[in-house]
Amino acid sequence: MSLSGAKIIQPLCIRYPDMPVISDQAANCNTTSTPFLGSTRTLRRIQSVSAAQRRPASAIVAVADVVKEKKLKSNKNHLLTKEEGLEVYEDMILGRVFEDMCAQMYYRGKMFGFVHLYNGQEAVSSGFIKLLKKEDSVVSTYRDHVHALSKGVPARAVMSELFGKTTGCCRGQGGSMHMFSAEHNVLGGFAFIGEGIPVATGAAFTSKYKREVLKEADCDHVTLAFFGDGTANNGQFFECLNMAALWKLPIVFVVENNLWAIGMSHLRATSDPEIWKKGPAFGMPGVHVDGMDVLKVREVAQEAIGRARRGEGPTLVECETYRFRGHSLADPDELRDPAEKARYAARDPITALKKYLIESKLASEAELKAIEKKIDEVVEDAVEFANESPVPSRSQLLENVFADPKGFGIGPDGRYRCEDPKFTQGTAQV
Amino acid sequence: MATIFQRIGAATSLSYSIDTKTSRRSLSERKASFVVVRSDATKINTGLNRIGGRVDHLITNAVATKADTLAASTASKPGHEVLLFEALKEGLEEEMERDARVCVMGEDVGHYGGSYKVTKGLAPKFGDLRVLDTPIAENSFTGMGIGAAMTGLRPVIEGMNMGFLLLAFNQISNNCGMLHYTSGGQFKIPVVIRGPGGVGRQLGAEHSQRLESYFQSIPGIQMVACSTPYNAKGLMKAAIRSDNPVILFEHVLLYNLKETIPDEEYVLNLEEAEMVRPGQHVTILTYSRMRYHVMQAAKTLVNKGYDPEVIDIRSLKPFDLHTIGNSVKKTHRVLIVEECMRTGGIGASLTAAINENFQDYLDAPIVCLSSQDVPTPYAGTLEEWTVVQPPQIVAAVEQLCQ
Numbered sequence: 001m002s003l004s005g006a007k008i009i010q011p012l013c014i015r016y017p018d019m020p021v022i023s024d025q026a027a028n029c030n031t032t033s034t035p036f037l038g039s040t041r042t043l044r045r046i047q048s049v050s051a052a053q054r055r056p057a058s059a060i061v062a063v064a065d066v067v068k069e070k071k072l073k074s075n076k077n078h079l080l081t082k083e084e085g086l087e088v089y090e091d092m093i094l095g096r097v098f099e100d101m102c103a104q105m106y107y108r109g110k111m112f113g114f115v116h117l118y119n120g121q122e123a124v125s126s127g128f129i130k131l132l133k134k135e136d137s138v139v140s141t142y143r144d145h146v147h148a149l150s151k152g153v154p155a156r157a158v159m160s161e162l163f164g165k166t167t168g169c170c171r172g173q174g175g176s177m178h179m180f181s182a183e184h185n186v187l188g189g190f191a192f193i194g195e196g197i198p199v200a201t202g203a204a205f206t207s208k209y210k211r212e213v214l215k216e217a218d219c220d221h222v223t224l225a226f227f228g229d230g231t232a233n234n235g236q237f238f239e240c241l242n243m244a245a246l247w248k249l250p251i252v253f254v255v256e257n258n259l260w261a262i263g264m265s266h267l268r269a270t271s272d273p274e275i276w277k278k279g280p281a282f283g284m285p286g287v288h289v290d291g292m293d294v295l296k297v298r299e300v301a302q303e304a305i306g307r308a309r310r311g312e313g314p315t316l317v318e319c320e321t322y323r324f325r326g327h328s329l330a331d332p333d334e335l336r337d338p339a340e341k342a343r344y345a346a347r348d349p350i351t352a353l354k355k356y357l358i359e360s361k362l363a364s365e366a367e368l369k370a371i372e373k374k375i376d377e378v379v380e381d382a383v384e385f386a387n388e389s390p391v392p393s394r395s396q397l398l399e400n401v402f403a404d405p406k407g408f409g410i411g412p413d414g415r416y417r418c419e420d421p422k423f424t425q426g427t428a429q430v
Numbered sequence: 431m432a433t434i435f436q437r438i439g440a441a442t443s444l445s446y447s448i449d450t451k452t453s454r455r456s457l458s459e460r461k462a463s464f465v466v467v468r469s470d471a472t473k474i475n476t477g478l479n480r481i482g483g484r485v486d487h488l489i490t491n492a493v494a495t496k497a498d499t500l501a502a503s504t505a506s507k508p509g510h511e512v513l514l515f516e517a518l519k520e521g522l523e524e525e526m527e528r529d530a531r532v533c534v535m536g537e538d539v540g541h542y543g544g545s546y547k548v549t550k551g552l553a554p555k556f557g558d559l560r561v562l563d564t565p566i567a568e569n570s571f572t573g574m575g576i577g578a579a580m581t582g583l584r585p586v587i588e589g590m591n592m593g594f595l596l597l598a599f600n601q602i603s604n605n606c607g608m609l610h611y612t613s614g615g616q617f618k619i620p621v622v623i624r625g626p627g628g629v630g631r632q633l634g635a636e637h638s639q640r641l642e643s644y645f646q647s648i649p650g651i652q653m654v655a656c657s658t659p660y661n662a663k664g665l666m667k668a669a670i671r672s673d674n675p676v677i678l679f680e681h682v683l684l685y686n687l688k689e690t691i692p693d694e695e696y697v698l699n700l701e702e703a704e705m706v707r708p709g710q711h712v713t714i715l716t717y718s719r720m721r722y723h724v725m726q727a728a729k730t731l732v733n734k735g736y737d738p739e740v741i742d743i744r745s746l747k748p749f750d751l752h753t754i755g756n757s758v759k760k761t762h763r764v765l766i767v768e769e770c771m772r773t774g775g776i777g778a779s780l781t782a783a784i785n786e787n788f789q790d791y792l793d794a795p796i797v798c799l800s801s802q803d804v805p806t807p808y809a810g811t812l813e814e815w816t817v818v819q820p821p822q823i824v825a826a827v828e829q830l831c832q
Binding site: 035037137139168169170171172173174175178180181182187188189190191192195197198199200201202203204205206207208209210212213214235236239240242243246399400401402403404406407408409410411412413414416417 | 573752
């Protein structure tokens with residue numbers, strides 16, 4: 001398909017401060033009365049050198065610029081305040097202790113099915129989510145316990161959900177892989193990788209819609225989509241990168257690259273393993289960050305979330321991280337090299353943050369111990385609460401199938417099925 | 431994925447015949463521009479179609495209105511004539527004016543006006559964000575619609591052809607249908623997924639699919655099929671207002687049906703079936719385009735002395751077992767005529783449902799006429815044979831009523 005002669009509607013002249021303009025449109029820019037909803041790049045005519053060959057150079061420039069800016073901005077003083085430091089530390093400890101408790105509970109037969117633990121990756125969750133407001137949204141995959149906890153879902157609600165009790169955040173109907181919270185704007189928890197990314201894109205779309213169509217001028221809600229290296233080879237990932245960049249949606253795509261998709265090494269699955277490069281290919285900055293260092297993650301997150309909030313569009317952040325446990329509690333984890341595991345264990349994000357806080361005199365050993373003790377109590381309490389909570393009764397079976405239960409239809413007697421008294425007992429025939 | 435709307439538009443001409451059944455309580459003195467059949471067995475003259483072009487076997491001589499005050503109230507008002515795609519557009523436009531959260535997303539819905547012109551004129555009126563032209567990424571933009579619905583919007587997602595929604599099956603099944611449940615009721619998904627499906631005029635196998643059979647097992651969704659301009663507008667409005675995810679099946683060949691619909695606002699019931707022609711001898715259950723084949727066969731049957739009761743089931747999931755049941759209890763014989771495949775289609779489910787619920791009332795086994803389990807061929811003659819034709823319906827009724 002030839003690119004030359006394509007009819008392009010000239011866009012408004014918009015320059016984005018932290019991205020060099022790929023093709024200069026200032027000269028031939030029409031002003032239109034309606035804003036153009038689409039790519040602000042013009043297509044190049046194909047000459048002797050194909051556009052494809054020329055693009056990578058400019059793309060890498062875009063990324064390098066962003067990274068360079070970051071280095072200039074980082075100041076020599078403390079990267080966060082004491083309160084922030086303790087908040088992040090507490091969040092990471094909560095994530096770690098909670099997941100360890102999950103493993104215990106699983107082997108004691110309190111929870112079943114597929115449980116995917118987040119040990120080792122806490123820096124990503126705490127680094128990003130602690131910068132969000134309550135109205136911002138988080139979308140995750142099946143490795144979602146800690147994302148939910150970081151966003152503010154009480155440990156009790158998550159543990160109950162894992163135990164399958166009716167007091168769980170999803171009434172016991174979701175389970176480990178489907179953590180949802182309308183109150184805290186956790187939009188899931190998805191079992192199939194990649195299927196959460198369009199949902200996150202939709203949440204970001206709503207944010208833009210609210211601002212531009214519903215005229216809620218101060219709506220600057222941001223959505224974070226967390227997913228892994230395996231997902232970065234999935235079609236929905238690329239489709240959403242395109243749409244998010246096209247419409248400048250307020251979303252940050254966070255790749256938790258822990259190098260393994262169950263037993264498939266990232267290097268064996270991906271033609272170009274540097275995932276951050278895929279951002280500029282779609283017109284957004286791509287950033288690579290050390291995902292075992294919560295301070296670095298937080299710095300990048302600040303930038304990316306700020307970009308989205310200002311309406312400048314999406315960012316792709318690749319966090320190099322590692323999961324200390326297997327893919328799930330059913331995974332014997334025999335494939336990974338013990339030396340690799342040891343290398344990453346030495347970079348434990350919690351140890352690193354603890355060391356930083358103490359060395360920079362932001363917190364004392366005693367304060368951190370107090371936090372650890374507090375979290376132990378929180379998690380113990382969560383387990384106790386979950387243990388004592390009731391299991392769902394039969395009547396809950398059909399309650400949430402439809403938002404409007406008329407969807408069960410009209411029965412032979414002419415009444416809506418949901419009006420049948422046996423409906424709530426879960427014994428009605430549908 | 432080429433849209434051949436123009437060609438279809440020219441090809442689907444409709445011919446009418448005048449029906450001479452006695453008419454009681456004629457709606458108006460208007461000269462035969464439509465037919466109204468009410469469930470209290472009134473049938474009035476048919477209208478004439480002004481669309482030229484190749485004469486097709488389709489006959490529209492049946493438009494049902496519910497036996498409620500609506501018909502009576504329109505007696506004094508003239509209503510306005512629309513084509514089916516215009517009726518859909520009207521319904522959509524009215525809902526978009528009524529609620530600013532209603533938005534449309536799909537391929538070519540905006541600047542192009544929709545490949546079947548259902549969204550024509552909406553983008554200039556409501557803006558590019560409310561009538562969103564998406565890239566060709568069905569799974570992702572369907573998921574995007576679902577995410578938007580979870581966070582407060584009410585998207586209408588268009589599949590340019592229903593068949594393309596096979597690419598969105600992941601999102602439709604997992605998120606659309608199940609997410610309300612797996613979130614414990616915290617998030618609702620008030621989306622409408624709509625688009626044209628069914629066997630067209632030599633569109634080839636992949637553009638002639640009937641997705642209702644694939645989607646029917648998904649828990650948590652509702653499916654409706656429109657067949658007339660009147661029920662198209664009403665169902666569109668009902669689907670948008672519903673808090674459940676609704677899949678609205680339109681048919682490629684029915685977009686140019688003409689009918690006079692009321693001026694005042696009306697919303698139909700998503701879960702109810704439509705009585706097209708009351709009768710005594712046999713219950714014929716059908717939906718979408720097959721309704722017209724059935725009505726054409728009905729003419730022949732009436733001339734032969736049969737009195738079929740024709741019900742357009744409209745709600746493919748869930749079935750309206752009340753209307754269907756009442757009919758079965760009256761006639762004791764059931765014929766299902768559908769365009770779905772024989773295997774695992776809507777007819778198969780309907781047969782099972784009727785057998786389960788009304789077995790005592792049946793005098794004969796249920797007969798289900800479906801399309802052949804064949805990828806729809808391109809050749810016109812072959813294509814004709816894959817779909818149920820009126821003579822087959824007549825033969826089936828004759829056999830059933832022996």
